[in-house]
Amino acid sequence: WEMAFLLIGALGFVWMGVWVFAYKEPRKNPRVNEAELAYIEQDGIGEDNPECDASSKCSEPEVGVFQAFTFRQTWAVIFGRFLPDSVWWFLLFWAPAFISNVYGYPTDSTEGMLAIFTIYLISMLSLGGSYLPTFFINRNRVNPYKGRMHAMLIFALFPLLGMLVMPLGQMSMWYPVVIIGIMAAAHQSWSANVYNVVSDMFPKSVVATVTGAAGLASGLGSFTSNYGAGKLFKYATDTDMQFLGFSGENAGYMIVFLIASVAYLVSWIVMKVLVPRYKLVELKKR
Template sequence: AELMYIQQDGEDVPAHDTQEAVPARISFWKCLAFRQTWAFAAGKFMTDGVWWFFLFWTPAYLSSVYNLPSNNSTAQLLIFVLYAITLLSIIGGWLPTYFVDRKGMEPYSGRMRAMLIFAFFPLLTMFAQPLGKISYWIPVIIIGIAGAAHQAWSANLYSTIGDMFPKSTIATITGIGTTAGMVSSYVINRFSGVLFDHAANTQMTFLGFT
């Protein structure tokens, strides 16, 4: 139903029919009644916090594990490389197009397949710390790749709004999802800081260490 509404929104109509053809605006509260809104918001809530966690805590990780404070030139180079790698997220726009144009897939199916592929890359971060014993470059590169994959996934998630809602509501739905992502980011980073301080103060005895 939403897709048909979108298609109607984009139809060319004679000037004298413009008033009748303008789609009815959907209020903020009405947007909250759609399950598609909550699906998008859940996607942002579950993923944005992890993205900001890596951006916020990677400098502290380099400082505590490798003794590379933020004012160290090597640490600055590592962070620069990490952010540079995240620019690979532009593939997020290319891959779905490749599936549609070259493989003949439906736009929705092509986007979902691309998002599935991108969703696997952040799992590499599970190996960042153990492989970090070899070189500090390895976790930085892994985190950068995971960040790029997240941004590619997120870009495609944003594009699903236009598949589900009329143009007049895109900004509202985007704002709702972004708010959910920011709440998640605050909760995760706040809790991480509290947990870090608690672990330092208790020598991690609450986890069974003696």
Template sequence: MLATPSKHTAGSGTESRGQQHISKYRWTICSLLFFATTINYLDRQVLSLTWKDFLVPEFHWTDSDYGTITALFSIFYAISMLFAGRFVDWMDTKKGFLWAIAIWSAGAVLHAWCGIATAGIINGDWFVGFEGAKESLETVSNVALVTSTSVTLFIFARFVLALGEAGNFPAAIKATAEYFPKKDRALSTSIFNSGATVGALLAPLTIPFIAHAWGWEMAFIVIGLLGFVWMGFWIYMYKKPEVHPRVTRGELEYIQQDLVQHDPVTEPTIAAPKKISFASCFKYRQTWAFALGKFMTDGVWWFYLFWTPAYLKDIYGMDSTQSALPLFVLYVITLLSIIGGWLPTFFVERKGMNPYEGRMRAMLIFAFFPLLALLAQPLGTITYWLPVIIIGIAGAAHQAWSANIFSTIGDMFPKRAIATITGIGGMAGGVGSFLINKGSGVLFEHAGRTNMQFAGFEGKEAGYFIIFSICAVAYLIGWRIMKWLVPKYSPIADQ
């Protein structure tokens, strides 16, 4: 049996009461992970909601410039994810998460000074303030120099943001594995993962209005500071469940029920477990299944996240405040993703499936909903609300898919390897995101410049139809690859 700390020692009155009461502190930890993910997505959304209305007039960016910035963010994120998981496994959950959110919050705030830095590099105006930087750049006749300098500086700020944000999901998945038994991990993951939707939901209701009231720079600063506030709560509230005074003996036994059942996926309870080396992770088909599933689908979500505000601007002429309501409705629909945590539990408890089989069955169902994206552009000729609703449904399907694909790691790998495998999959997802974001920017600029025609659409409408079509089929392809690599439940036992 698993040895437990002295606060749960046999014979104590505390234990007797604890055995009769299962506390629910694990859901408090889940709420902290939810808020961290919300802040994570708020920080990465500031750029997408300000670039068309504020940064293009100031820095003269094109779609390709923006595509380059978002694509490189994706590749920075991908590379960082590869090491972030290992870093979190090394630092452990509490310290690893603190480092991650501190770095990404600093990176978010750093964006605000890119305008001043551009004016300083070009004109030597380093101490002019935000408005002074705008006035300084208006005097520059070489527009290309302003564009290239500002793009470079924003790329650097995105690098710092990506470096920190890469730690969010490895740390959150690891915390979930520490605080929840396997049968509850999809639900808890879907709850904290819905923070991505809530962050995207709050972004259009806050960021454009902050930018219009106080300047685009303050939007980056105000949103970026939220991460530092979260750090105070994490320091005070997070400890391992076996040593946390708020976790009763009953709750600890519930959390560790997989250990009691001697599940081969979990660590030995007496002997110190051997480490799984980084290189050895790649010899498992389970690693490749997770990584390729992320590669095929992560870019879809990031495309919707980064390009939907631009889509409403390009196709329907909406500025950032006018698009606030459609984007709000879109992400409200995305909240339906919470079903992603319930459905596999239904398959496991009611249908008798093992966790992996239940998750894969649920993921197949979710993979069909993105096919609606094939109709987004055709139906958009009727009203913009139809593509908004369709993108919302596709986004909900993605988040439901995402919660379950993350949970497959805990199904098949020991806890000590979870953050590392999460990082590997995140890197693969980032590479897919790089390709779709850079490709979208180039395609949209080309389509608009040449009035490209495709499938009855012209210009940028044709470009968006092509990308929507790619997004529509990505999940079924990803599911088929995963099922081919790991056709049945096959956990990695300790070596």
């Protein structure tokens, strides 16, 4: 296992070298058009704005940690991370145990390793998820937030397949494996867009604060889902719990997958209620 960390760490240095060589500031990047540049610099602050430099008084907006929580946009991002990330980390931590406990294939078996590999292989479909908001923006001429929310609604529908994990799993292990992979891909696409929702609605100086608050919500959600799932599975096994035709630990999995399947749609609805339309947060300047 040590070699896995060494190889991934080495790849990180390779990527850092590529990034340093390939990255150009938006104002100096020939691939950034005028509309994109205007959107990036819409708050008038940043290293790419020629009117702002280290010696000027082009100051950033003031915002404290607690003040960030007074904005509906902050809570929209928090709810966009809390439930979805709890599902993501449940899938990562419990998928090997699910395959082992329900189907009898431990993670060191050929079938178990192939199942996990398949889940991660399918999750790579998320690489195309970042393009969908751009498609809506260019086709419908909508603002980035609206285009992103359209895309996230589509991503929120795919996890509904999670309702079929246990029923179809009675026929073959590969049905749950494929569905879990699709859910993982949908999450990655959702997650990439939730991160960008922050920069859609907040000035640069606030992005780190709001992202950190959302990260805290993500951690709390992940802890809750994994701890709660463990308690539920133990209770279901000890009491031989019955639920929708499943018994024992399988009944517990059925409950968890039902919750996971609707988590993204619930999060999208909450985000839409909190921020029904695009509005950039405006803060006082120093």
